[in-house]
Amino acid sequence: MLVGSVGVIVILYLNKDIIFTERDGGPITLRFLWDFLVLIAILIIEIIKANIDVAKVVLKRDMPINPIFVTTPVNPKKDFNQVLYGNLITLTPGTLTVDMTEDGYFVHALNGNFGEGMEGSTLEVQVLKLEEKK
Incomplete structure (x- = not known):
């Protein structure tokens, strides 16, 4: 995993002008990298919590x-961060980003509990931190 992570970071760095437009790009600072690592940690925690919640729903006799x-509204302004947040929603079990329009993300949820609380979630807050000027 370490070798793969280093490889991905090197490839992203070498191709940053292809991947990120001038609007989405910006200097990759230590603060940005720290915020990105915190985002990954929060994502792992959210995936574990969502897995437990989905298991509780699926394992009940009456399901x-x-x-x-x-x-849910699209709060990130940069295109990359909008796509990133849509993918983060999909990565957490019980939710799936179906479409992204100007009105917001159109999300399929396993039940109402999974659909609630996406606006202002910890993942969204962390993605918005990536947009801050450092």
């Missing part, structure tokens, strides 16, 4: 699954 679609 209280009530799929819903919810729309």
Whole structure:
């Protein structure tokens, strides 16, 4: 994993002008890297919590699954961060980003509990920290 992580970082650094536009790019500072590592740690914690919640729903005898679609606003301004947050929603079990429009993210949730609380979530706050000028 360490070798793969280093490889990804080197490839991203060498291709940053291809991957990031002038609007999305910016200097990669130690503060940015720290915020990104914190985002990864929060993501891992959120995935573990969501896995436990999904297991509780699926393992109940009556399986209280009530799929819903919810729309949550798109708060990140940079294109890369908008896509990143949409993917983070999809990575957490029980939710799936179906579409992203100007109105917001269109998200499929396993039940109402998974669809609530996406606005202002810890993942969203951390993605917004990546946009701050350092």
